[in-house]
Amino acid sequence: xxxxxxxxxxxxxxxxxxMGDIAREAGMSRPSVYRYFAxxxxxxxxxxxxxxxxxxxxxxxxxxxxxxxxDQIVEGLLYLADHGRRDPFTRHLLNVDGTSLGQRMxxxxxxxxxxxxxxxxxxxAAIADKQLPLxxxxxxxxxxxxxxxxxxxxxxxxxxxxIQRYRSILRRFVAPAFTV
Numbered sequence: 001x002x003x004x005x006x007x008x009x010x011x012x013x014x015x016x017x018x019m020g021d022i023a024r025e026a027g028m029s030r031p032s033v034y035r036y037f038a039x040x041x042x043x044x045x046x047x048x049x050x051x052x053x054x055x056x057x058x059x060x061x062x063x064x065x066x067x068x069x070x071d072q073i074v075e076g077l078l079y080l081a082d083h084g085r086r087d088p089f090t091r092h093l094l095n096v097d098g099t100s101l102g103q104r105m106x107x108x109x110x111x112x113x114x115x116x117x118x119x120x121x122x123x124x125a126a127i128a129d130k131q132l133p134l135x136x137x138x139x140x141x142x143x144x145x146x147x148x149x150x151x152x153x154x155x156x157x158x159x160x161x162x163i164q165r166y167r168s169i170l171r172r173f174v175a176p177a178f179t180v
Contacts, residue, residue, distance in 0.1 A: 001022065001026045001028070001033060001036060001037075001043070002043075002046060002047050002050055003026075004022050004025035004026035005017070005022045005025075005026075005043055005044075005047050006047060007025055008021045008022050008025050009047075009088065010088070014044070014088060017040075018040070019033050019034070019037075019039075019040055019043070022043065041100055041101050041104045042104070044101055044104075045101070045104055045105055045108060045110050048090060048105070048110075049110055049114060051087060051090065052090070052114045052118075053114070053117070055080070055083055055084070055087070056114075056117065056118050058083075059076060059079050059080060059083070059118070060121070062075070062076075062079055063075060063076040063079065063122065068131065069122060069123075069125075069126040069131045069132060069178045069179075070171075070174075070175035070176070070178045070179055071175075072122050073122075073145070073170075073174060073175060073178050074167060074170040074171055074174065074175055076118075076119070076122070077145065077148055077149055077152055077170060077174070078152065078163060078166060078167060078170070080118075080149050080152075080153075081149055081152030081153045081155075081156055081166075082156060082163070084149065084153045085153040085156050085157045090153075111146055112139070112142055112143070112146070115142040115143075115145060115146040115149075116138070116142050119141070119142065119145055120138075123138065123141065126178070130180065131178075131179075131180060132178060132180065133178075133179075133180055148170075148174065152166060
């Protein structure tokens with residue numbers, strides 16, 4: 001069903017795709033789709049989660065080449081922002097046209113879970129290597145990094161694509177928070 005939803009969204013756009021479209025594309029009845037997903041936003045949350053996890057694998061390889069946690073954070077945020085804004089599903093989260101998808105992501109704690117899955121391997125390694133100051137709340141780190149990522153995506157999406165400037169800002173203001 002998620003693959004069918006992806007194809008429909010690519011064909012019709014995220015706003016015009018209906019559960020009926022997805023059901024037809026998947027070769028199912030509309031009520032069958034509703035057995036798995038309460039509504040369209042529920043299905044979109046699952047699709048965004050799937051796509052986010054696929055991006056995570058690629059991003060981890062890239063970020064893993066950075067030597068320090070501050071470098072991993074800076075380059076990871078830039079990587080996520082640049083790739084996230086290019087993804088038609090993730091970029092939908094940037095829309096402020098009254099859609100409930102972003103609210104659903106927050107209410108279901110999906111954003112929080114995806115952020116933890118993404119950053120925790122690097123944070124755990126930094127703690128083991130004594131590169132991360134102790135006593136920082138992990139949920140606070142997740143929330144801050146998720147919001148920074150969305151802010152960067154929004155900035156890049158709105159035409160301010162000066163990656164070097166963003167890199168400089170992140171190095172001056174964000175990286176110090178991850179230095180012992």
